[in-house]
Amino acid sequence: MAKLNREESELLAAFEAGVLKSVSTKRSLGQFKIAAKNTAVKE
Numbered sequence: 174m175a176k177l178n179r180e181e182s183e184l185l186a187a188f189e190a191g192v193l194k195s196v197s198t199k200r201s202l203g204q205f206k207i208a209a210k211n212t213a214v215k216e
Contacts, residue, residue, distance in 0.1 A: 177185065187193050197205075 184193075
């Protein structure tokens with residue numbers, strides 16, 4: 174694993190401590206799902 178800088182270390186610590194909360198909504202998740210599906214489609 175690559176060495177983390179200070180900001181990355183702080184983010185990782187916050188994530189591992191359960192401090193970070195999801196801000197996504199069902200609508201935004203649906204939009205991401207559609208975008209991901211469309212990205213995988215070959216023409």
